[in-house]
Amino acid sequence: MKARHLVLFIFFWVLLISCKTTSFKIGNLDVGNLVNQGVNVFNANNIDEEQEIQFGENMSAVLLGARPLYKSEEINLYVNQVGLWLASNSERPDLPWHFGVINSSSINAFAAPGGYVFITSAMLNQLTNEAQLAAVLAHEIIHVVEQHHLDAIKEGAMRDALTESLFVSVDAYQANTGASSKKKEYKAWSKQISNAAQDLYSKGLNRDDELQADQQGIRLLARAGYDPFAFITNLQVLQGISADDSSLALLYKTHPTPEQRLTALSHNIDELSTISGELLAKRFQKNIYSL
Amino acid sequence: MINFKSTYLTFMALLLVNSMTLSLLIVNKAHANNKNESSQPLHSSKTRDAQLVKSSKLYKKANNQSEVIETILANEPVIVHHRQRAWYFVATEQKLTGWLSMLNVRFNGVAKRTGELGVASAFGSLTKNTLPTQSTGIRGFDEADLKKAKADFKELALVNAFQITPSQVKEFALQGQLKTNTNIEVK
Numbered sequence: 001m002k003a004r005h006l007v008l009f010i011f012f013w014v015l016l017i018s019c020k021t022t023s024f025k026i027g028n029l030d031v032g033n034l035v036n037q038g039v040n041v042f043n044a045n046n047i048d049e050e051q052e053i054q055f056g057e058n059m060s061a062v063l064l065g066a067r068p069l070y071k072s073e074e075i076n077l078y079v080n081q082v083g084l085w086l087a088s089n090s091e092r093p094d095l096p097w098h099f100g101v102i103n104s105s106s107i108n109a110f111a112a113p114g115g116y117v118f119i120t121s122a123m124l125n126q127l128t129n130e131a132q133l134a135a136v137l138a139h140e141i142i143h144v145v146e147q148h149h150l151d152a153i154k155e156g157a158m159r160d161a162l163t164e165s166l167f168v169s170v171d172a173y174q175a176n177t178g179a180s181s182k183k184k185e186y187k188a189w190s191k192q193i194s195n196a197a198q199d200l201y202s203k204g205l206n207r208d209d210e211l212q213a214d215q216q217g218i219r220l221l222a223r224a225g226y227d228p229f230a231f232i233t234n235l236q237v238l239q240g241i242s243a244d245d246s247s248l249a250l251l252y253k254t255h256p257t258p259e260q261r262l263t264a265l266s267h268n269i270d271e272l273s274t275i276s277g278e279l280l281a282k283r284f285q286k287n288i289y290s291l
Numbered sequence: 292m293i294n295f296k297s298t299y300l301t302f303m304a305l306l307l308v309n310s311m312t313l314s315l316l317i318v319n320k321a322h323a324n325n326k327n328e329s330s331q332p333l334h335s336s337k338t339r340d341a342q343l344v345k346s347s348k349l350y351k352k353a354n355n356q357s358e359v360i361e362t363i364l365a366n367e368p369v370i371v372h373h374r375q376r377a378w379y380f381v382a383t384e385q386k387l388t389g390w391l392s393m394l395n396v397r398f399n400g401v402a403k404r405t406g407e408l409g410v411a412s413a414f415g416s417l418t419k420n421t422l423p424t425q426s427t428g429i430r431g432f433d434e435a436d437l438k439k440a441k442a443d444f445k446e447l448a449l450v451n452a453f454q455i456t457p458s459q460v461k462e463f464a465l466q467g468q469l470k471t472n473t474n475i476e477v478k
Contacts, residue, residue: 061443067436077455120432170442190442198434219476233393266394
């Protein structure tokens with residue numbers, strides 16, 4: 001073995017040893033066995049709710065690392081009120097739901113496991129009433145309720161790269177490894193989380209999951225007392241924006257086209273045709289104009 | 292004397308510029324207020340150019356039991372005026388008006404935007420028919436952003452800090468006259 005290879009081997013061996021941690025459990029995770037080199041592949045079929053929430057926190061932190069929150073407490077609280085009312089009508093009302101507006105010129109919305117939902121300020125800009133806002137949030141809430149992101153990591157190419165570290169909070173990680181944010185162990189852990197989030201949000205979810213989020217989202221909207229056809233309006237508004245508009249690039253890459261979504265929805269909404277709900281345009285504009 | 296005259300002229304010029312700026316501000320504010328007062332959401336007063344994706348019956352009322360005025364062919368242009376449940380009230384090129392199923396209508400594309408949105412212009416544009424095009428420094432959110440992103444737990448803490456109690460949520464729904472429709476199952 002050449003001297004250079006020997007040095008490299010010793011370096012990586014020392015790195016591996018230095019990352020061993022103390023015994024500590026979160027849910028059914030043994031954080032004590034947490035390692036950062038990706039050698040400890042996680043059993044994605046055994047994720048409990050606590051881990052799901054933690055995974056969602058980490059994914060959300062990366063989203064917010066890409067673009068920050070829109071800095072208006074009033075608007076964020078308003079979006080939280082709409083979202084929490086919808087979530088209380090969902091199949092998982094007891095999750096710790098959190099909603100936020102991401103300050104971005106891209107038209108998009110995101111969900112993360114465990115109850116995190118984000119809408120971009122540019123998407124908010126496309127809407128004219130509360131029912132339309134609720135429609136965007138309802139689609140994302142269904143992704144969380146149905147655990148679509150967890151399905152994606154179980155089934156997707158990410159599976160081999162998954163390690164337990166993705167399901168551990170930053171506090172637990174630092175407390176049990178003693179790794180400050182400046183240490184290379186922390187940076188390696190943080191990098192793993194970033195890579196996972198990048199995979200999840202740039203590849204997008206399964207097409208069927210997106211269509212299911214539409215089918216159930218429009219029902220959640222109606223169940224919560226909103227005008228369900230605001231959901232259709234949103235898709236038509238998106239469809240009406242030039243397809244090569246850069247603000248839609250990531251949305252189009254990760255979702256079926258609005259035309260495909262409209263066609264799929266049209267086959268399944270007959271039962272909603274007689275339902276009328278609230279639009280709440282004035283309340284929406286009053287809250288948005290609180291800037 | 293020359294100095295006094297020069298100072299006096301400069302002072303008068305500044306006064307003139309200030310008063311012009313103030314007038315412009317007042318006019319702009321009044322204009323903005325008028326816009327806000329007269330602004331209506333898309334579904335009630337704005338119109339949009341659209342076309343049909345398939346041949347559809349134009350009904351006299353917003354239900355498919357009502358009288359059929361005409362059958363409108365696929366790709367025919369219409370102007371969408373407003374919506375009632377799943378129906379758009381439209382005007383055709385033949386000057387006919389009536390109700391079309393919204394599912395058969397597609398809005399015509401608007402021009403591609405040339406810049407990024409600023410939040411002020413973004414929210415300000417809610418009352419406009421067209422999308423804003425100014426760039427005021429708010430970036431998008433694409434794969435490159437995700438690739439560069441590092442977890443920001445301080446921002447996450449801000450999200451977690453938005454606390455609303457269940458009773459506040461119920462009060463919010465009550466104020467909006469939102470009631471759970473228990474007949475609808477989400478599945």
